[in-house]
Amino acid sequence: MEPETPPPGNAEPISEAEALRRLRQSEDQSLQYYGAWWLGRMRSRHPDTVPLLCQALRQRQPRDAGAGVEHNAVARNAARALGKLADQRAVGDLLDALEDEDDGLREAAARALGDLGAAAAVIPLCRRLASGPSVAGAPQINSPKLQEPCEALIEALGDIGVATPAVLKVIEPFLEHDRPLIRSAATRAMLQLTGEPRWGDLLVTLLSHPQLQVRRAALMDLGAVGWRPALGAISGTLAENSLKLIALRGLVEKGPGEPDTEAVLLAMDELL
Amino acid sequence: MTLPEGPKGPPQPDLSPLVAAVDGAHSSESLVQATRALALALATPPSGPTALTAEMDNAIRTLVGVMGFNNPGAAVAAVDGLMACGPAAVEPLLEGLDNHNYGARAWAVRALAGIGDGRGLDLLEEALQGDIGPSVRRAAARGLGQLRLETLEPESRAPVWNRCLGALERGSQDDEWVVRYAVVVGLESLGHSPHGPRPAPSALLDCLERLAQPAQEAIPVVRLRAQLALDRLGPP
Numbered sequence: 001m002e003p004e005t006p007p008p009g010n011a012e013p014i015s016e017a018e019a020l021r022r023l024r025q026s027e028d029q030s031l032q033y034y035g036a037w038w039l040g041r042m043r044s045r046h047p048d049t050v051p052l053l054c055q056a057l058r059q060r061q062p063r064d065a066g067a068g069v070e071h072n073a074v075a076r077n078a079a080r081a082l083g084k085l086a087d088q089r090a091v092g093d094l095l096d097a098l099e100d101e102d103d104g105l106r107e108a109a110a111r112a113l114g115d116l117g118a119a120a121a122v123i124p125l126c127r128r129l130a131s132g133p134s135v136a137g138a139p140q141i142n143s144p145k146l147q148e149p150c151e152a153l154i155e156a157l158g159d160i161g162v163a164t165p166a167v168l169k170v171i172e173p174f175l176e177h178d179r180p181l182i183r184s185a186a187t188r189a190m191l192q193l194t195g196e197p198r199w200g201d202l203l204v205t206l207l208s209h210p211q212l213q214v215r216r217a218a219l220m221d222l223g224a225v226g227w228r229p230a231l232g233a234i235s236g237t238l239a240e241n242s243l244k245l246i247a248l249r250g251l252v253e254k255g256p257g258e259p260d261t262e263a264v265l266l267a268m269d270e271l272l
Numbered sequence: 273m274t275l276p277e278g279p280k281g282p283p284q285p286d287l288s289p290l291v292a293a294v295d296g297a298h299s300s301e302s303l304v305q306a307t308r309a310l311a312l313a314l315a316t317p318p319s320g321p322t323a324l325t326a327e328m329d330n331a332i333r334t335l336v337g338v339m340g341f342n343n344p345g346a347a348v349a350a351v352d353g354l355m356a357c358g359p360a361a362v363e364p365l366l367e368g369l370d371n372h373n374y375g376a377r378a379w380a381v382r383a384l385a386g387i388g389d390g391r392g393l394d395l396l397e398e399a400l401q402g403d404i405g406p407s408v409r410r411a412a413a414r415g416l417g418q419l420r421l422e423t424l425e426p427e428s429r430a431p432v433w434n435r436c437l438g439a440l441e442r443g444s445q446d447d448e449w450v451v452r453y454a455v456v457v458g459l460e461s462l463g464h465s466p467h468g469p470r471p472a473p474s475a476l477l478d479c480l481e482r483l484a485q486p487a488q489e490a491i492p493v494v495r496l497r498a499q500l501a502l503d504r505l506g507p508p
Contacts, residue, residue: 240407
């Protein structure tokens with residue numbers, strides 16, 4: 001789960017019609033990029049929104065390092081927006097994007113398919129992960145990235161929630177991955193799929209990991225699952241209150257369980 | 273941090289070496305430690321009533337400066353220390369405000385919100401309405417609910433209370449869920465304010481009602497908090 005960040009620059013308020021106009025044109029990709037982001041952020045319900053985003057998702061473009069824009073920037077943002085809009089018509093194009101050679105686009109597509117709870121994505125997601133930590137989870141040469149965007153693929157499987165033995169078997173080896181962020185993602189997915197408290201307890205231990213980045217990821221993971229027994233540990237984590245509030249919102253909305261909702265709300269009040 | 277209570281506190285330590293330790297800190301961790309030590313010393317009142325000394329004022333200004341160093345651990349300690357200083361910290365906070373460092377501004381708004389002094393009202397109002405950082409608007413909304421009206425002249429309590437309500441009503445339209453959440457919390461504490469109108473005026477309850485309605489508020493956690501506020505404020 002990523003905190004939402006607006007695209008850099010170009011951030012004046014616009015209308016829905018203007019966002020659609022920007023996405024529809026193709027002269028200026030930075031305008032398309034912003035339009036796609038806006039439509040997702042504002043949960044646009046306009047009938048043209050989903051078809052236009054699907055069209056943008058099919059659009060490929062070379063990396064333009066000078067412009068400071070990521071590879072396939074418009075397509076990636078379209079995928080993210082489609083994840084927020086919860087419209088099943090996007091599933092087909094997102095499944096295609098999951099097979100793209102650009103791993104950044106595969107990552108965005110996987111997250112969106114997870115947001116949509118798309119059961120059709122379970123088999124292709126498992127296929128990408130099946131070679132395990134030593135192949136799919138091995139570092140790329142000269143890059144901090146892994147061969148596959150494992151974190152996003154694993155989290156998507158957890159969000160979709162198909163808990164068959166085959167899915168669990170694909171995720172389990174990643175519980176031992178070298179990188180704590182991958183372990184955190186695998187633990188979160190196991191918690192979502194099995195509901196066993198030991199996985200929640202394991203995520204809670206990551207809240208005191210020496211690296212801030214790992215603590216932040218564990219906060220987001222506990223929030224995504226809504227694991228209420230983590231309430232006290234989340235409040236006490238050494239990290240930004242903004243992230244703790246997002247995590248506690250997840251506890252309230254994804255709950256249920258103990259402590260009760262009022263206790264979680266009052267813990268949120270203390271962080272404002 | 274807990275404040276030692278009662279007249280028999282230990283004598284106040286000499287502040288200048290503690291200030292020097294903050295100024296001379298050369299690592300993130302040593303800055304945190306030095307800030308904590310200074311904040312604790314400031315929060316420990318000497319026995320008997322004391323006037324604000326130049327040394328204390330200097331120490332307070334040092335804590336205000338720490339909030340601009342992009343060191344969250346040190347900033348948390350500084351905010352705790354400033355809140356413990358209460359009204360004495362208000363002028364230094366207002367004067368030390370850095371408009372170009374929004375991390376620092378967020379901490380200053382938090383400290384002012386916690387102190388609850390009426391002199392912070394303009395800043396809290398302005399911050400909730402126009403600050404670019406959601407964490408600043410969030411802290412401001414909470415602070416607008418907890419101004420200490422008893423420190424004001426009786427005739428200015430009602431107008432100040434109404435200004436807080438107006439600012440929170442405008443803040444209830446914020447784009448960020450977490451700011452609207454903080455507005456709910458601010459409205460509830462404003463409704464409980466011991467020197468505010470009783471029972472809570474319908475304008476305040478109406479605003480909470482809107483934030484509790486699915487048709488008007490999309491985010492479940494905000495609605496749940498608004499309903500809790502309405503329950504705790506009792507039947508109109």
